[in-house]
Amino acid sequence: MASPDEVRRYLAYWFQLGKKLVIDNQEFLLPRPVLWGDRYSPEFETCWQRAIAHDGQNAHLEGTNQTIAELLGSSWTISPCARCEMPVPMLDLGSREPTCPCADLTFWPDTECPQPREPINTYDQLSQIRDRLLKVSEQSKSSDQSRAS
Structure with a gap:
């Protein structure tokens, strides 16, 4: 079972590559920007709320x-995905859906450009770098000191 956080992440990654959320097979939503600093953007959050409205029955990527x-x-x-490593839905039991949403993206996978990602808390990342540097210094x-003794 995919958690709501995994589904949000899945949508966020694909939105960064230009895939849209389809609602009622007639409305296409693509939030821009998707990320806003260390969190998802308000546009993404609004889109997510639309996606889960009516229990998500009328929305798909x-x-x-x-x-x-x-x-x-x-x-x-x-x-x-086995081809591009982007998040894709797979049946937990039984046969798998044979295609990834990347199948119709002629420019993907592109190892030369930055990959889609989740929001990053820069404070946490810098703290981890600082801690590693302190450990190496110690x-x-x-x-x-042991050589001098």
Whole structure:
């Protein structure tokens, strides 16, 4: 079963590549921007609320057949595509959907450009870098002291 967070992530990644959310087979939504600093943008959040309105029965990602409701059900998981490593829905049991939404993107996968991603908390990332540098510095001081002894 795909969690709501996994489905949100799935949509966010594909929105970054230009795939749209289709509602009632007549309305196409593509939030811009998708990311806003360390979180999803208000445009993305509005789109997500539209996607889950009416339990997601009337919404799906462009180029796919699974509704948001189906993805949130017990039969589907979100896994990396074997071709491009983007998140794709797969049946948890039984046969798999043979195509990834990347199938009709002639420019994808493109290893030369940045990959779609989730929001990043820069404070946390910088703290982790600082901690790693402090650890290396402490190890270096300790080995210098043991050599001097």
